[in-house]
Amino acid sequence: MQMARKVFILGGHQTDFARNWTKEGKGIAAMIREVLDGGFSETAIEPGDLDAAHVGNFAGELYAMQAHLGAFICNYHPVLRGLPTSRHEAACASSSIAALMARAEIEAGIYDLVMVMGVELMKSIDSKTGGDYLGTAAWYEKECAGVDFPFPKLFDRLYDLYDEKYGVNYNHLAHISTINYENAKRNPKAQTRSWYMNLQHACSTGNYNRVIGKRLRATDCSQVTDGAAVIFLASEDYASLYAMRTGNNIDKIPYIQGWGHRTAPILFDDKEAEARVNKYVLPHTRTAITDAYTRAGIKGPSELSCIETHDCFSITEYAAIEHFGLASPGEGYKRIEDGTIEIGGSCPINPSGGLIGCGHPVGATGARQLLDAYLQVSGKAGEYQVDGVKRAATLNIGGSATTNVVHVIGRDA
Amino acid sequence: MREIKKVAVLGANGAMGSRCGGIFAQAGVRCTFFARTEEKALLGIDNAVQQARSDILREYITPKTYDELEDELPECDWVFEALGEDIGLKRGYLERIDRARNKGTIVSTVSSSLSIEELAEGKSDDFKAHFLGVHFFNPPGKLPANELIFHPDNSDMLKSFVSSFCEDRLYRVNIVTYNRPGFAGNRIGFSFLNEATLYAEKHGVDTIDYLLGPHTGRAMPPLATIDLVGLDVYRAIVDYIYNKTDDERHETFSLPLYAEKMIRKGLLGRKGQTKSGFYSKGKEDEILGISPNSLEYSPLKSMKIEFVEDMKNYIHDGEYTKAVDIIKKERSPEADIVRHFILGYISYSYSRIGEVTPKEHGISGIDKVMAYGFSWLPPSGWVDLLGGPSPTISLIEKAGLPVSEQLSVQSADSHCLVSDVQKYLIAR
Numbered sequence A: 001m002q003m004a005r006k007v008f009i010l011g012g013h014q015t016d017f018a019r020n021w022t023k024e025g026k027g028i029a030a031m032i033r034e035v036l037d038g039g040f041s042e043t044a045i046e047p048g049d050l051d052a053a054h055v056g057n058f059a060g061e062l063y064a065m066q067a068h069l070g071a072f073i074c075n076y077h078p079v080l081r082g083l084p085t086s087r088h089e090a091a092c093a094s095s096s097i098a099a100l101m102a103r104a105e106i107e108a109g110i111y112d113l114v115m116v117m118g119v120e121l122m123k124s125i126d127s128k129t130g131g132d133y134l135g136t137a138a139w140y141e142k143e144c145a146g147v148d149f150p151f152p153k154l155f156d157r158l159y160d161l162y163d164e165k166y167g168v169n170y171n172h173l174a175h176i177s178t179i180n181y182e183n184a185k186r187n188p189k190a191q192t193r194s195w196y197m198n199l200q201h202a203c204s205t206g207n208y209n210r211v212i213g214k215r216l217r218a219t220d221c222s223q224v225t226d227g228a229a230v231i232f233l234a235s236e237d238y239a240s241l242y243a244m245r246t247g248n249n250i251d252k253i254p255y256i257q258g259w260g261h262r263t264a265p266i267l268f269d270d271k272e273a274e275a276r277v278n279k280y281v282l283p284h285t286r287t288a289i290t291d292a293y294t295r296a297g298i299k300g301p302s303e304l305s306c307i308e309t310h311d312c313f314s315i316t317e318y319a320a321i322e323h324f325g326l327a328s329p330g331e332g333y334k335r336i337e338d339g340t341i342e343i344g345g346s347c348p349i350n351p352s353g354g355l356i357g358c359g360h361p362v363g364a365t366g367a368r369q370l371l372d373a374y375l376q377v378s379g380k381a382g383e384y385q386v387d388g389v390k391r392a393a394t395l396n397i398g399g400s401a402t403t404n405v406v407h408v409i410g411r412d413a
Numbered sequence B: 001m002r003e004i005k006k007v008a009v010l011g012a013n014g015a016m017g018s019r020c021g022g023i024f025a026q027a028g029v030r031c032t033f034f035a036r037t038e039e040k041a042l043l044g045i046d047n048a049v050q051q052a053r054s055d056i057l058r059e060y061i062t063p064k065t066y067d068e069l070e071d072e073l074p075e076c077d078w079v080f081e082a083l084g085e086d087i088g089l090k091r092g093y094l095e096r097i098d099r100a101r102n103k104g105t106i107v108s109t110v111s112s113s114l115s116i117e118e119l120a121e122g123k124s125d126d127f128k129a130h131f132l133g134v135h136f137f138n139p140p141g142k143l144p145a146n147e148l149i150f151h152p153d154n155s156d157m158l159k160s161f162v163s164s165f166c167e168d169r170l171y172r173v174n175i176v177t178y179n180r181p182g183f184a185g186n187r188i189g190f191s192f193l194n195e196a197t198l199y200a201e202k203h204g205v206d207t208i209d210y211l212l213g214p215h216t217g218r219a220m221p222p223l224a225t226i227d228l229v230g231l232d233v234y235r236a237i238v239d240y241i242y243n244k245t246d247d248e249r250h251e252t253f254s255l256p257l258y259a260e261k262m263i264r265k266g267l268l269g270r271k272g273q274t275k276s277g278f279y280s281k282g283k284e285d286e287i288l289g290i291s292p293n294s295l296e297y298s299p300l301k302s303m304k305i306e307f308v309e310d311m312k313n314y315i316h317d318g319e320y321t322k323a324v325d326i327i328k329k330e331r332s333p334e335a336d337i338v339r340h341f342i343l344g345y346i347s348y349s350y351s352r353i354g355e356v357t358p359k360e361h362g363i364s365g366i367d368k369v370m371a372y373g374f375s376w377l378p379p380s381g382w383v384d385l386l387g388g389p390s391p392t393i394s395l396i397e398k399a400g401l402p403v404s405e406q407l408s409v410q411s412a413d414s415h416c417l418v419s420d421v422q423k424y425l426i427a428r
Helices: A028-043 A071-076 A094-107 A127-137 A140-144 A150-165 A170-184 A236-245 A268-276 A283-296 A314-323 A333-337 A362-377 B015-026 B038-052 B055-060 B066-075 B087-100 B116-120 B125-129 B156-169 B185-203 B205-211 B222-229 B231-244 B257-264 B306-316 B320-329 B333-351 B364-374 B379-385 B389-398
Strands: A007-014 A052-056 A085-088 A113-120 A227-234 A255-263 A306-308 A391-398 A403-410 B006-010 B030-035 B061-065 B078-081 B106-109 B131-136 B145-150 B173-176 B279-281 B287-290 B297-299
Touching: A007 A028, A007 A094, A007 A236, A007 A362, A028 A071, A028 A113, A028 A227, A028 B306, A052 A071, A052 A094, A052 A362, A071 A085, A085 A094, A094 A113, A094 A227, A094 A255, A094 A362, A094 A391, A094 A403, A113 A362, A127 A140, A127 A150, A140 A150, A150 A268, A150 A314, A170 A314, A170 A333, A227 A236, A227 A362, A255 A283, A283 A314, A283 A391, A283 A403, A306 A362, A314 A333, A314 A391, A362 A391, A362 A403, B006 B015, B006 B066, B015 B030, B015 B038, B015 B055, B015 B061, B015 B078, B015 B131, B030 B038, B030 B066, B038 B055, B038 B061, B055 B061, B061 B066, B066 B087, B078 B087, B087 B106, B087 B116, B087 B125, B106 B156, B116 B131, B125 B131, B131 B156, B145 B156, B145 B364, B156 B173, B173 B364, B185 B205, B185 B222, B185 B231, B185 B333, B185 B364, B205 B222, B205 B287, B205 B333, B222 B231, B222 B279, B231 B257, B306 B320, B306 B333, B320 B333, B320 B379, B333 B379, B333 B389, B364 B379, B379 B389
Parallel strands: A052 A085, A052 A113, A306 A391, B006 B030, B006 B078, B030 B061, B078 B106, B106 B131, B145 B173
Antiparallel strands: A007 A227, A007 A255, A113 A227, A255 A403, A391 A403, B131 B145, B279 B287, B287 B297
């Protein structure tokens, strides 16, 4: 299961997730142009060096009346005309799938430098319509048609599953949200960095913290976000030249040490049935994680310095704690209580703020997580840097834990 | 070590008082909101809660009337004055504060233009040592700029404490400004806005707001902005700056006669009783613009000037360089107007370095106040977009405007420190 070749991450860029591009009168083409401007500028990579590009986007046709987004890469600069491009979709895991493809091409020796971009423009429509569009990440006609804001309700069922199996104290979920909002305050690109939030507010209900589904509240939910992120994956040959050119040591450049990719049954009913006969509530998520550990040659989370995980809802991060192996099944709450997952703990989760704090532009989240893992491992995360990160993991989930993609990113020196 | 556990907010029923007080409460500081009646203070609390989007804030704020001021002040570590922009009113309350406060209590005013030294005149030495301007921008929940105007008697320790507190606890972007009329933001911003009122007299309200629309780096066109500020408040600031300053753009602060007439007629903008100012609404909710000559309202002209629409299209697609190239190259009287205003803004901003903000801060202080206080594309952001200091200077000279030495000496390698300036170019 070892990787055939090293695949390095040379850096990238994300847009400010607090921006509302519709209010700025801008379309998805502007967002793509800006994230590419930022990506090329921050890495000092020449557009002409690219061999291919993969775009992750969930629902451009719905939110922005625009598909075929790979072609917009070629629109950026005349030197990119003719570049092989494509778009990938796996709901909220879209740009992680794009990253898997890019990595596979470099691992196979086909290309040396491949760009991965995730992009989503979501604030172009009202929230109810947006909720309906998000329903296409589940089995729409069976689970979401005619349901207002279906996704919080689907994840309420995850909450129910946990509660039935192991019991859940809501305060633990409130802690997760509070930590992620606090972390976001240190992230200059986080959507919620100027929002008011604390544990008291998270534990409250009322006008400003309504229960959205059955038990999950507004503070348990990730955001509706406009955003894009881009990263550059490179072969060892390209990365060596890049390191020399930029005065770096290749041993200090992060690379993909392992990955995992599993798809669960799309219907939540089927997931529920599996959860009842497994110690892990989300067995395919767990397998994606253990696959990544195996490929990376690590035993488990004791060899990770931090994790960027998919907290589309607080309950999803709650599940992730034990699925990563930080606790036994049913005991993830212990890592909340003992401070493990906070900045300063032994394995901080979502130092960027995660989807709850940083934001969740659906198709871009995977690329954003990989960028944040790169920043942490290369010591470039600024005010939200976790001390001494050598290895980080990301978990990106599409739908109701349907598509699961895990990456382990690390450096040698 | 100094701690801020409790803040008294005066004028807490007003938009500024309630929202600024709310920012303290969001930081976990207990606040007492003072107003003329308890009902008004409670309305202020509602405002603060709405800003934070959390009812939790109510636990941090107590409503009181001014009758209880002397009893409450000895328990307060900071008195935040946000009363009406009337020097007599403020001085009266500041005298009461001086008599009732403990030594060492910080007292700040959120005044947007009145002299800090004048407000502190006649007060105790300890008051002066702890009195300063802390000018948040409205709404402070969305605009983090904070002009800090220190009194000459403030110690370095106090300055450092207040700066750190505002930055670290209140999430403000601090801009140290000198005690000049309008401080930094209003001095520069209101020159632009008022010159727009002067041009509107000749060219029409709708033409000026169309030409100087969001595609030129401001979320809102200038005359619509004045309607939002309120013409009475606007006049107070612009008159004060006109009367107390005398620089190369002095006449841009002269309020045109038609605007005076509008104010006398009660056409004060959105907040006035008539809800009319430069703009009004017709019977079918259609937007009407005022004629500066007749003060009558009529439907807006449907304006489509090719270069403006081209700019908007380029901005929509993220092709900012092409949009700005139009500003540089387009030949027409309308483009001259756009250039006059943008280049005038850059010229005036750079010329005020050292007068409104410390010289050693360069353009960065003014950049910050215009970006984070006004949501305007900051002046050195424009210099970057125009290609750097040298092309900008050529354009300014061609437009017949003065070139500041500060711009002349700016290095071509030095760039605007405000991130994402392109977000201020808006395709509307």
